[in-house]
Amino acid sequence: MNFTRRAALMTSAAIAANVVDPFKAFAQQTPRKGGVFVVHYGAEQRQLNPSLQASTGVYIISGKILEPLVDLDAAGNPVGVLATSWESTPDGKTITFKLRQGVTWHDGKPFTSADVQFTAMEMWKKILNYGSTLQLFLTAVDTPDPHTAIFRYERPMPLNLLLRALPDLGYISPRHLYEGKGDIRQNPVNLAPVGTGPFKFVQYERGQHIIADRHDGYWKGPANLDRIVWRVITDRAAAAAQMEAGQLHYSPFSGLTISDMARLGKDPRFVVSTKGNEGNARTNTLEFNFRRKELADIKVRQAIAHAINVPFFIENFLGDFAKLGTGPIPSVSTDFYPGANTPQYPYDKAKAIKLLDEAGLRPGAGGTRLSLRLLPAPWGEDVSLWATFIQQSLGEVGIRVEVVRNDGGGFLKSVYADHAFDLATGWHQYRNDPAVSTTVWYRSGQPAGAPWTNQWGVADATLDKIIDDAATEVDPAKRKALYADFVKRANGELMIWMPIEQIFVTVITAKARNHSNTPRWGSSSWHDLWLAE
């Protein structure tokens, strides 16, 4: 490592800049070409095609290789990538995309509207998680010419919703490598992706690394970096050590432990911040199983919320990386955040006890009013800490909580398929528009076994109507008002409590330039990223 770094230094012109400090700052204004950017990859995925799987674990790699129709700019507004312009008919049932011309796939074939049509109909609508819900009413994609794709919907599709969903759910795959090649899910291209992005896939060594090299024929012009390497490191402590040893440049999406992130934040060699992750906000949740008769009583749910001192928890366990949440739409959502003047449940132990008394839950033997089973999701140490904190807080008002810990598969099965829980806690990840990520947590009638949907037994006709109206409302102002109603109703009935707001934390080397400059930077293409000497 030392040898190669020195060798690279000798051959580069930047050596002069290193000797004389004042010149260094000057030299860093212009992007340096070259360099290898090494990224921490915490959990390997089954496949790497973002048109088939919407998850940050996929975007972090293939977001550099494939491109979506639309991405978000620094201000969080939609900006064209493979699409150059878009237009919706007033009824919201026809949305026309003009596509970028002169773009080729990494194998040299031209990118056309046929690729968009195939990806939308065969991948987004049929296979892509979240995509199949979003595109449920998509009936056809017409391709009058190679650079026009017309999306036809059975019910109105708000243009704003589609544009905010497409950065995540709008990646285009090459039709010629999928069509007529058997089961799309099993296509080997999924593990060796071919795209139109600034980097082209080179190698995937399972359990070790994934490599992508600069694509010189990229339509925006070649990227700065020579190569990106994603190193598979599952152990968080090991990743922090490798970061310090200089073997890693970037650990995305809160990939290190809370204490390591705080420690590296004081080290001038690293930048530790939530910037660039605004599009990946998440809230810590407390989910109630309404099938349990005590929890179906709103007074008991309110008592539970009032019994927990959230500001204390945030200050002592999460530090700078979290803040008080106000509901299902986080405050980073400039388009939809309704403010904090919706029903809230501040810490008030006396009130909690009074509410429990009113609900008829009197202390029995040993002061216990009620016994509940709490299932924490196994992702993130904050969820685990939060579960323990809930357990202790509720113990003080006479609710005995047993924490049942499972691994990923076990947790999803118990909560979402078997409904074998009283309380559950995990993350709700907000994806730029409530219709993409959030309303499905509240809409009744979700089939059992679908993860991250309403499996709590909540059935509220008023809320269902708001959700359905908002999903097809084409007027942006009316949509925003509907979602304000949604938050007010959801918080007022306290169906799911979302009291903590967090943004993923980035740990990146101080040598990186042009990083964290969009709300979903970790998932974006890194076309302009460069490494200073």
Add this chain to the structure above:
Amino acid sequence: MRIFSLAGRRLAASIPTLFLILIGVFLLLQFAPGDTVDAMMAQMGGGDAKTAEDLRRFYGLDLSVSAQLGSYLWRLVRFDLGFSAIYGKPVATVIAERLPATILLMTASLSFAFFFGLILGVVAARGVNKWPDTLISTVGLIFYATPSFWFGLMAIVVFSIYLQWLPAGGLSDITSTATGIWAVLDTARHLVLPTLTLGLIFLAIYLRIMRASMLEVLNLDFVRTARSKGLDETRIITRHVLRNALLPMVTLIGLQAGTMLGGSVVVESVFSLPGLGRLAYESVVQRDLNTLLGIIFVSALLVITVNFIVDLIYARLDPRITSGA
């Protein structure tokens, strides 16, 4: 030829055991809540119920447990380890990709532990109850008592972060383009800390065994005879004592091959090495039953092979063992 018939019989005897283990693990994993598709949904960050149902049908998870087990065993009889749902390729390929790292790590650690355990054991036995013995025994005890994950992390802090001498993880430096001998040296550098971490505890065991068996053999009659013949001490140690004292050491290698596979889970995680141990752990978390059973199958074969080699060495060291068999 006799040795091969011995091996054949050993192999035949271990086949029923192997099947029992596989069936046991298969049934045990049925008790874990959730299946591969649940784990996949967790990885994907959600999806609808129909997708889950389709995937279950695709991977044959909608069949009854007995039908799944039956078809697995039937495939195994035909040497087909099946298809990994999580990795999207045949289990045999997945394991073949991970096997080299584990074998490399195991061989390096065993050789390191055996070689230095032997030397230190001999030195300690020669100077029994004098300062070299006390020093070596104390250090051995410390190695034995140190948890390997703690030792690994401390080694990283000291040698990788502070001194920057050795890499903190991985099997090779992918940012370099070294080839040939330089690539081999690069991998060797990456293996130093993991080998030490995994090997030290075994070193402590070998050291103690070697010391004890040296002391025992040194007190036997034939050594006294050799001494009275006027042979010099070095010759006595190498020709007479060592050869006999080595037997219990060799026995241990066979026994510890299995233990080492278990220990490699921790070391592979701490040093992010792409080995079988970590693969096994991930397979459990992902409920990738085919891969897990495949690993158990391959590990069992590995242990059987090591024991077979141990038998061969045995025969070389003590000819009475084969003639008695």
